[in-house]
Amino acid sequence: MTDKTVHTGKNAGGGDVRLTGISKSYGAFTAVQPLDLTVPQGSFFALLGASGCGKTTTLRMIAGLEEPTTGTVFLGDRDVTDLPPYKRPVNTVFQSYALFPHLDIYENVAFGLRRRGIKSVKKQVGEMLELVQLGDKAKHKPHQLSGGQQQRVAVARALINHPQVLLLDEPLGALDLKLRRQMQLELKRIQTEVGITFIHVTHDQEEAMTMADTVAVMNGGRVEQLGAPAELYENPRTTFVANFLGTSNLIEAEVVEAGTELVVTAGGGKLRLPAERCSAPAATGGRLLLGIRPEKISLAHADDEDTIATGRNKVTGRIVDTSFIGVSTQYVVDSPAGGALQVYEQNIERDTRLVPGAPVVLHWNPAHTFGLDATQAIDAGVETVEDAA
Numbered sequence: 001m002t003d004k005t006v007h008t009g010k011n012a013g014g015g016d017v018r019l020t021g022i023s024k025s026y027g028a029f030t031a032v033q034p035l036d037l038t039v040p041q042g043s044f045f046a047l048l049g050a051s052g053c054g055k056t057t058t059l060r061m062i063a064g065l066e067e068p069t070t071g072t073v074f075l076g077d078r079d080v081t082d083l084p085p086y087k088r089p090v091n092t093v094f095q096s097y098a099l100f101p102h103l104d105i106y107e108n109v110a111f112g113l114r115r116r117g118i119k120s121v122k123k124q125v126g127e128m129l130e131l132v133q134l135g136d137k138a139k140h141k142p143h144q145l146s147g148g149q150q151q152r153v154a155v156a157r158a159l160i161n162h163p164q165v166l167l168l169d170e171p172l173g174a175l176d177l178k179l180r181r182q183m184q185l186e187l188k189r190i191q192t193e194v195g196i197t198f199i200h201v202t203h204d205q206e207e208a209m210t211m212a213d214t215v216a217v218m219n220g221g222r223v224e225q226l227g228a229p230a231e232l233y234e235n236p237r238t239t240f241v242a243n244f245l246g247t248s249n250l251i252e253a254e255v256v257e258a259g260t261e262l263v264v265t266a267g268g269g270k271l272r273l274p275a276e277r278c279s280a281p282a283a284t285g286g287r288l289l290l291g292i293r294p295e296k297i298s299l300a301h302a303d304d305e306d307t308i309a310t311g312r313n314k315v316t317g318r319i320v321d322t323s324f325i326g327v328s329t330q331y332v333v334d335s336p337a338g339g340a341l342q343v344y345e346q347n348i349e350r351d352t353r354l355v356p357g358a359p360v361v362l363h364w365n366p367a368h369t370f371g372l373d374a375t376q377a378i379d380a381g382v383e384t385v386e387d388a389a
């Protein structure tokens with residue numbers, strides 16, 4: 001299947017999805033704050049955020065299933081705000097992708113065409129089943145398929161209507177972790193092949209980063225930051241994004257020198273970072289939150305401190321916990337600069353002295369440090385035990 005036009009059909013093109021000032025209130029409660037968002041045509045876009053942040057509501061406003069309180073939805077140049085769902089060139093795959101249990105896979109996929117009175121469905125259904133690699137399951141009933149296979153039927157059933165935009169609301173939520181990982185790659189492949197816009201809602205940051213070209217991180221009804229996965233990960237602009245997307249060590253610091261390089265003090269020691277990596281204004285005497293990702297940090301036993309290259313940022317501490325997780329070992333270090341600093345070391349040559357209680361020096365390249373506005377909550381977006389359950 002190399003001919004993209006087979007799938008995108010007459011709705012190929014169509015343009016970007018553009019939301020301008022879109023918001024949704026339920027009585028006094030605002031689920032989505034006025035939002036401006038452009039999803040480029042043909043891109044894989046993820047809306048990422050914790051439960052209740054307004055992801056589904058945003059998606060439903062694009063689908064026409066929810067009427068916005070304010071604002072406009074554009075598909076290309078066309079204002080579709082007042083169009084009912086069935087008149088929008090958009091299809092949705094929900095978390096519970098309820099296939100028709102009494103119909104076989106072939107007829108499940110053919111459903112959208114038959115409903116529109118199209119008689120000769122064979123070619124299109126065949127192509128769709130091939131696209132989702134279920135050609136051999138055409139005569140099976142949904143209950144005879146695995147969760148991942150059913151999920152692919154749901155995608156085929158939506159794509160056969162030639163939507164300009166496919167909306168996916170936690171479509172992988174029901175699958176176990178391994179199948180979820182497989183389906184992430186599979187959905188990405190399908191999106192690349194059909195070339196239409198996918199807007200994918202998830203609360204799983206790894207899923208969003210694996211699949212999407214662009215991720216919008218939502219928090220409390222707002223988009224906090226939007227960008228390519230690596231850009232968001234390396235340059236978070238808020239504590240929420242720094243903590244929600246992966247793990248960040250955030251250290252409270254005071255600026256002592258402000259030039260192209262910032263020098264700060266934290267826990268009695270001096271640390272450096274490039275001024276351009278600081279998203280908050282920094283003046284001498286002001287406060288900052290200094291951020292460093294756990295995998296950017298190297299760990300040395302305190303006895304080896306003089307072997308650390310000059311020019312590195314250094315923080316002393318004591319190991320309080322280690323967990324061996326195969327590819328890496330994760331250390332928790334208490335330091336005058338901050339409690340419970342996280343360090344991930346690849347398991348290449350393990351230093352047997354690095355056990356709980358050991359005095360250590362954490363060191364890293366100053367260029368890997370980012371700076372955030374210190375007026376924010378330092379633990380925003382930190383996953384609680386309850387969330388993780």
Ligand SMILES: Nc1ncnc2c1ncn2[C@@H]1O[C@H](COP(=O)(O)OP(=O)(O)OP(=O)(O)O)[C@@H](O)[C@H]1O
Pocket residue numbers: 026029031049050051052053054055056057058203
């Ligand atoms: N019909 C409604 N009436 C009142 N409040 C609502 C309604 N629908 C949603 N909400 C509220 O709006 C907020 C956003 O809901 P939404 O379903 O968009 O969240 P979500 O980000 O999709 O969360 P989840 O990850 O749990 O699916 C929630 O606080 C929810 O309780």
Ligand SMILES: [Mg+2]
Pocket residue numbers: 055056057
């Ligand atoms: Mg939801």
